[in-house]
Amino acid sequence: MTVTTVIPCTVTLSIGENGSVTADNTTYTGDASFQADPDTVLIYTITPEKGYEIDCVTYNGEDVMSSVAEGSYTAPALTGNAELIVTFAPAAHVHEWEDDYTVDREPSCTEEGSKSIHCKGCDEVKDSTAIPALGHAWDSGVVTKKATETEAGQIKYTCTRCGAVRYEKIPPKSSPKTGDGRPVGLWVGLLCLSGAVMAALLIRRRRKAGN
Ligand SMILES: [Zn+2]
Numbered sequence: 001m002t003v004t005t006v007i008p009c010t011v012t013l014s015i016g017e018n019g020s021v022t023a024d025n026t027t028y029t030g031d032a033s034f035q036a037d038p039d040t041v042l043i044y045t046i047t048p049e050k051g052y053e054i055d056c057v058t059y060n061g062e063d064v065m066s067s068v069a070e071g072s073y074t075a076p077a078l079t080g081n082a083e084l085i086v087t088f089a090p091a092a093h094v095h096e097w098e099d100d101y102t103v104d105r106e107p108s109c110t111e112e113g114s115k116s117i118h119c120k121g122c123d124e125v126k127d128s129t130a131i132p133a134l135g136h137a138w139d140s141g142v143v144t145k146k147a148t149e150t151e152a153g154q155i156k157y158t159c160t161r162c163g164a165v166r167y168e169k170i171p172p173k174s175s176p177k178t179g180d181g182r183p184v185g186l187w188v189g190l191l192c193l194s195g196a197v198m199a200a201l202l203i204r205r206r207r208k209a210g211n
């Protein structure tokens with residue numbers, strides 16, 4: 001009578017963060033171990049989390065990354081205890097740009113703002129563009145000092161956006177109105193007329209003196 005004793009092999013798994021390893025229909029994460037009979041051929045399916053990729057696969061101290069095909073590593077038949085180490089790394093990022101500009105800094109009345117195209121997957125931006133300053137939004141003004149016949153008045157304008165103020169003079173009431181030349185024209189006309197009368201009188205006097 002022959003008794004054959006099969007001593008199982010222990011497979012130790014050391015799986016880095018951001019991924020898992022499936023072997024023989026069991027999924028493992030972190031540090032784990034299981035037992036399998038000698039001569040077993042195990043297929044390890046290595047699955048990174050979204051945004052990560054397989055960084056390094058080491059089997060019994062040997063880098064077997066080149067033997068990993070489509071996320072699977074087929075180990076040699078077990079001859080004793082084995083160890084699989086897998087690490088994951090953030091997947092190489094390809095920027096995916098948004099279609100529209102995002103305002104990064106709102107323009108104010110006096111300072112320009114900026115906008116840019118943002119990446120959907122990271123903080124990177126491109127095509128940063130200045131947004132012109134808005135300029136003040138003046139209200140219709142409040143008379144703070146009424147003009148008199150002789151003294152100028154004052155009107156105060158306030159920006160409805162930032163509160164900046166601006167003052168403008170109101171001309172005295174007695175000053176000639178601009179845009180209506182009649183009072184000025186009248187004065188000029190009168191001056192001309194009086195000049196002509198004076199000239200005529202002078203000429204007449206000279207004639208008399210000459211006679
Ligand atoms: Zn990006």
Ligand SMILES: [Zn+2]
Binds near residue numbers: 136
């Ligand atoms: Zn303003």
